Amino acid sequence: MLEKLAKQTAIYGISTIVVRFLSYLLTPVYTYTFSQATYGIVTDIYALIPFALVLLSMGMESSFFRFTAKAEAEGTSAEDVAARKRRVFATTWGANIVAALIFFLVVVVCRRDVAHLMGAAYEAHPEYVVMVAAIILVDVATMIPFSRLREQGRALRFVALKAVNVVVNVGLAIAFLVAGLYDTAFGVGWVFVANLAASLITWFALLPQLSGKSLRIDRALLRRILIYSLPLLIGGLAGTANEFLDRQLIKYLVPEGAMAELGIYGAITKIAVVMMLFYQMYRLAAEPFFLSNFTKEEFVESNAAALKYFVMASMLIFLGIALFRDLFALIVGRDFREGIDILPVVLGANILAGVWLNLSFWYKREEKTQFALYVTFTGLAVVVVLGLLMVPRWGYRGAAWARLGAEAAMVVVSLWLNRRYFPTPYDFGRIAEYVVAGVALYLASEALLHYGSPTVVVRYGVNVILFMAFVAFAVWREKIDVKGLVRSVMKRR
Secondary structure, three states, X not given: OHHHHHHHHHHHHHHHHHHHHHHHOHHHHHHHHOOHHHHHHHHHHHHHHHHHHHHHHOOHHHHHHHHHHHHHHHOOOHHHHHHHHHHHHHHHHHHHHHHHHHHHHHHHHOHHHHHHHHOHHHHOOHHHHHHHHHHHHHXXXXXXXXXXXXXXXXXXXXXXXXXXXXXXXXXXXXHHHHOOHHHOOOOOHHXXXXXXXXXXXXXXXXXXXXXXXXXXOOHHHHHHHHHHHHHHHXXXXXXXXXXXXXXXXXXXXXXXXXXXXXXXXXXXXXXXXXXXXXXXXXXXXXXXXXXXXXXXXXXXXXXXXXXXXXXXXXXXXXHHHHOOHHHHHHHOOHHHHHHHHHHHHHHHHHHHHHHXXXXXXXXXXXXXXXXXXXXXXXXXHHHHHHHHXXXXXXXXXXXXXXXXXXXXXXXXXXXXXXXXXXXXXXOHHHHHHHXXXXXXXXXXXXXXXXXXXXXXXXXXXXXXXXXXXXXHHHHHHHOOOHHHHHHHHHHHO
């Protein structure tokens, strides 16, 4: 069964890596172009957008997958199943669009007040706020259509449309740079112009997929969906808040140079691109996979195995980036590299986010979504408390550790809930081995750096050996037939 998940992950993965790589080309473009404070605006906006998307989507993505699966199970014929699926699509999509339109109109009317609340950097340009609201409107309108492609297993179509968005965004951003538009009075606003244009073009590319699709909302079905999705919405808001509150704490709690510190923090988090790519491609494949109609036994077995392999792969990526972080630091401008020491902390937080994603599938499947509230509000409380204690003193470094603490707390609560209400035979022994091995190898590299004073050649030579040691350990523990894999690849050629 995991072969299907692995196949979907590979399709999303290879394509997503290419697409996201193009997107992350914007990181060196912006960090080599803008000052720390100006890039802080970009960091701020792109931390707030996901929060708004979660709010306005109202948990409808997970609801769409769950209720589409229920339609297949409850339908009495092929025609009945198709009709039920159409109602689910129309209801979830329609609800999202209505919410997004209301949001957009409120922001347009109150744009100066919103700009004032967001800080001095925005007050001179309330049009930034309007453009960002338009981006959010279009992106919310495309969420359910994209979810439909995932539900149908049309991964290539999904990624192709996402690629259109990224290529247009990157192309326009570079064109604006060449044209010198970032040096005009409108400045960083051209970043949002490029994003809005890309979102609109993606919307128009989706329209052929939506021909003949109704937006008629089934009120009775909507009530059922909302009962399921509202806990996910609240939990999603709290979870997303955990990811953007670290930025907001820097913005409002750092005594001096807050936007500059925010810019550094945002740039360093962008360096963790590979970890985020892996997390995103796994989520895209895993969510519809685990919310399908499996028996409890199949689900438990697959989820337990998936967590082990996720941690193993994550620790491999962690070492690949952390051991060679000086090379990855070249992605951002020189002014931003002073914060490279927090990169391992950011990577650790990303790994823990993936762990608790795995631990969330069981309560989504069992429709006990109220548990999402316990998990995410725990994380929210921890990031606020730790942020208030650490950020005023240590700035972006305190924010990084606060987020790591929040993600760890959410994993602990998720594990407790799972053990109590839905025991799953996770191989904690093997998982712990991979974590301990990865951390130990990283600390060995750091000890060599601080106490051995090695040359660059020696240091990176040792780091290559340490990285390969982890690979060899994973191959040995999982009894992977490397020769068999090589022969299989050669035969396909």
